[in-house]
Amino acid sequence: MGRNTRKRRTPLATKVIAGAAALAIGGGGLVWANFYASAHEKNGGQNATKSGQAQVATINCPDVGQKLTKVPRKARWGVARELARLDRQITEAYSRLAETRQAQAGDANYVDNAILGPLKDKRRATLDRIGINIKRAGGQERDLGRFARCQGVPAEQPGGGDGGQNDGGQDGGGQNDGGQNDGGQGNEQPPADNGNGNGAAGPFAEDFIDINDVQPNSRDLQNGLAANGDTGSTGSFTTECGVNENNLFNSDNIIVAPGVDNGAHHTHDYVGNQSNTAFASDDDLNNAQTTCQNQGDKSTYYWPVLRLQDGTQEFDANDLGGGAEGNVGRILKAQQAEMKFVGNRTTDVVAMPKFIRIITGDAKAFTNGLANANTSFSCTGFEDRQVTDKYVICPEGSQVVRTSNFQSCWDGQNIDSANHRDHVAFVQPDGSCPQGFQAIPQLQVRLVYDVPAPTIENGQIKNPYAVDGFPEQLHKPITDHNDFINVMDEDLMNQVVQCINSGQDCE
Structure with a gap:
């Protein structure tokens, strides 16, 4: 059905299922990774979980594209390419999250050190390039690096957030710049692999x-x-x-x-x-x-x-x-x-x-x-x-x-x-x-x-x-x-x- 010329890769669902199988217990429940919120504690303890640990099911990064309300026309094509690069980086990080469940179960710092830390570094470099694109086109210089950090979050529906819209349309100064909409953060165990071919990637x-x-x-x-x-x-x-x-x-x-x-x-x-x-x-x-x-x-x-x-x-x-x-x-x-x-x-x-x-x-x-x-x-x-x-x-x-x-x-x-x-x-x-x-x-x-x-x-x-x-x-x-x-x-x-x-x- 349909024309397709995309590159071939190991399906993400296969990786998720493999990780799920490695961690299956009892009647098919999953042991999800524990993520120690060290990055949050470095931030003065803001948004740290009560127990110091949260179970990571997915990744939440500030949506930079929605925050950039003022981009010179000459810079928009270049900025769009860099924003797409940010999306690819999140996708790749999520893929690593899905295929390393066993390592996560044995190391409470694994997600922070092996996934979120490197992702932050990549995002910072990409955000720097976005800033350069904007500045070269005559736009205002901005500190986009504050949007580099991402969070691990559990698999439950968001309790509310602003999607980066609390900046007053001014590309910054908002309190959501570190991905701090909590998305309903809690310590509940996400649903297990439902056997529908998509592992633990939903829907539930x-x-x-x-x-x-x-x-x-x-x-x-x-x-x-x-x-x-x-x-x-x-x-x-x-x-x-x-x-x-x-x-x-x-x-x-x-x-x-x-x-x-x-x-x-x-x-x-x-x-x-x-x-x-x-x-x-x-x-x-x-x-x-x-x-x-x-x-x-x-x-x-x-x-x-x-x-x-x-x-x-x-x-x-x-x-x-x-x-x-x-x-x-x-x-x-x-x-x-x-x-x-x-x-x-x-x-x-x-x-x-x-x-x-x-x-x-x-x-x-x-x-x-x-x-x-x-x-x-x-x-x-x-x-x-x-x-x-x-x-x-x-x-x-x-x-x-x-x-x-x-x-x-x-x-x-x-x-x-x-x-x-x-x-x-x-x-x-x-x-x-x-x-x-x-x-x-x-x-x-x-x-x-x-x-x-x-x-x-x-x-x-x-x-x-x-x-x-x-x-x-x-x-x-x-x-x-x-x-x-x-x-x-x-x-x-x-x-x-x-x-x-x-x-x-x-x-």
Whole structure:
């Protein structure tokens, strides 16, 4: 299925399983590594655990890309390459964490000395290069070295964090610069290898919920609010672009990591634009083929694939972005992929600029915290029940639904920003845009999947599904996200705006 040219590596899942097998005890439980928080004690004891030890299941590093809100345009390509290098370093460190469980069990300082220490050194060198790139392009010199240190954290859902957003948009001075969002730090033993082919890399039983146990209308993340309502601009425009019948998959990320192979570290589904790779220019996108019925829409719509962990050896089973980075199992393509643009509750919308980039959700929300978490899961017939931090178990005859409501306020000037977020914003609680922003059509993506219902037996999930993600994010549902680049021609965009502002429902 699909074209793939990635380098071959030993699948991360295999390494995790090997490490798990070496540490299995009793009925298959795992002895997870003890990590003595010496780095924390050197910091005046801040964030040290009460016992002085914490069990390490994954790695949490400051998300430098979200902290860099001011990068000169001339430096952005070079900075993006270095940010991608930081991602690779974390992935490699997590791989070492996964394959050295036996050594960790025998040495409480192993993770700190053999994994986190070397990772900090590598990150510091990369951060220095980022600073040089910015300075050479005329930007302000900054102390990025404070973002070098990473933490070992347990495998449980974050209790909250800001994803690096507590800096006031000033690239520093925040209290999250050492990865100090605690991610729910505790001393609980993470779930054992569930036998689903992904070792102890998730998902776990705790990541699932029966849709009947979700309270109606309980999802209260402001970012998930739809922009439209019964007043303002009440129309809509739906574009039909298929469900990736062409099997276009890759693990690139043209928005965050342009020019970098495997910049996403997970596989994406693509509909619409057929030239979407990390190396595509705006001209390439503009001249590409499209799967959209309206040929004036060459926009690219893409999201991480959903996989069923059933032991299937997919086309990317041994490749970067796939099995080599812990993304295993059968890729499930959506049965329906609905892309709809709607209006604003308080005012008319203006045209989106061509080539505007928008990301909703956060692929690193497990370690970053909830600040940018946005997408949600539900079931057909139960869509008044939406949940962001769990995968849903649907009753027989009901299908899994993934929903993404994008930011719908634009700063009126930029098609992108240094952290890929500041040029757009979500509506405020009353439906209006923040000061200095204007309303644009809101993209709403609804994906429907035919997924066999997982079961939970003795605290373990059987036959689970999960979104692809960075390996250190443990396939948590909170990391789901969605991406969009507008490549509609001017006539079509004007039609979209006219339909929405006049209250029509158009296709």
